[in-house]
Amino acid sequence: MEFENIIFKVEDGIATLTINRPKALNALNKATVEDIEKAVDYIAESKDIQVVIITGAGEKSFVAGADIKEMADYGPAESGKWAAYGAGVITKIEKLPQPVIAAVNGFALGGGCEISMAADFRYCSENAIFGQPEVGLGIIPGFGGTQRLARLVGLGMAKEIIYSSKNIKADEALRIGLVNKVVPQAELMPAAIKAAKKIMAQGPVAVQIAKKAINNGINADIITGLAFESNVFGLCFATADQKEGMKAFMEKRKPEFTGK
Numbered sequence: 561m562e563f564e565n566i567i568f569k570v571e572d573g574i575a576t577l578t579i580n581r582p583k584a585l586n587a588l589n590k591a592t593v594e595d596i597e598k599a600v601d602y603i604a605e606s607k608d609i610q611v612v613i614i615t616g617a618g619e620k621s622f623v624a625g626a627d628i629k630e631m632a633d634y635g636p637a638e639s640g641k642w643a644a645y646g647a648g649v650i651t652k653i654e655k656l657p658q659p660v661i662a663a664v665n666g667f668a669l670g671g672g673c674e675i676s677m678a679a680d681f682r683y684c685s686e687n688a689i690f691g692q693p694e695v696g697l698g699i700i701p702g703f704g705g706t707q708r709l710a711r712l713v714g715l716g717m718a719k720e721i722i723y724s725s726k727n728i729k730a731d732e733a734l735r736i737g738l739v740n741k742v743v744p745q746a747e748l749m750p751a752a753i754k755a756a757k758k759i760m761a762q763g764p765v766a767v768q769i770a771k772k773a774i775n776n777g778i779n780a781d782i783i784t785g786l787a788f789e790s791n792v793f794g795l796c797f798a799t800a801d802q803k804e805g806m807k808a809f810m811e812k813r814k815p816e817f818t819g820k
């Protein structure tokens with residue numbers, strides 16, 4: 561696969577997607593979003609990839625938002641189409657069957673914060689800065705920020721962040737639950753890979769089913785979510801991994817999962 565603005569590699573079951581437009585602080589122009597979509601479509605079909613890590617190139621920025629220069633002259637129709645396209649690609653990330661970790665290595669502003677929020681969870685470097693600065697540009701978040709931020713940090717916190725364009729430093733992001741861990745820059749990728757490996761040691765089918773149950777439930781009422789959970793709980797018992805996982809427990813050994 562050829563890419564212009566991302567670096568994509570798969571190693572030992574972990575796919576790393578690095579957004580790579582350092583001159584523009586990895587801002588998302590159309591070509592970059594198209595590259596991301598191509599990689600995400602590939603990941604969705606892959607049987608070898610078990611966990612995905614999304615990060616940005618360099619030590620300054622994860623993604624500094626959608627490309628302001630590219631969209632500055634858009635009219636309502638073009639910008640609406642752009643937002644729907646970008647939001648659609650970001651939703652594809654959220655819907656990936658595999659767990660996705662965002663390794664946020666610097667600015668995660670606007671579309672950058674929005675990409676990170678489509679991941680299952682976020683680790684960040686000490687210099688990371690999150691924010692949805694769109695109202696300062698006379699627009700609003702358009703790649704899912706008005707929806708996902710409130711689900712992650714609560715309504716009042718999300719409204720304050722979005723209405724005020726305020727920057728959220730790494731320690732505050734940790735405090736409000738936007739990130740799970742803050743580490744020095746040099747330790748970010750090793751920490752994300754460690755988390756990926758911990759996930760990969762579990763039953764792979766069960767991990768993917770758990771992701772589906774959580775994501776379906778968060779968008780439904782609790783009764784619907786619980787019904788989905790008990791159905792797919794039952795489904796786990798049709799897998800070889802369930803037989804192996806429970807047998808290994810009783811035999812006091814580590815399970816050897818096959819992902820079947």
Ligand code: CAA
Pocket residue numbers: 583584585587588624625626627628629630646667669670671672674693694697700701702703704705
């Ligand atoms: N779009 C296009 N170019 C961008 C960019 C963006 N979002 N962010 C940074 N760049 C470019 C700058 O224009 C600059 O390019 P030139 O050298 O050609 O001038 C280069 O990246 C380096 O940036 P700065 O010189 O500004 O670097 P800095 O360290 O002084 O500031 C920053 C860093 C605070 C992140 C600043 O660049 C900034 O505020 N960027 C914009 C952040 C933003 O508003 N993001 C939201 C975009 S809108 C959006 O994302 C909508 C949506 O929901 C889909």
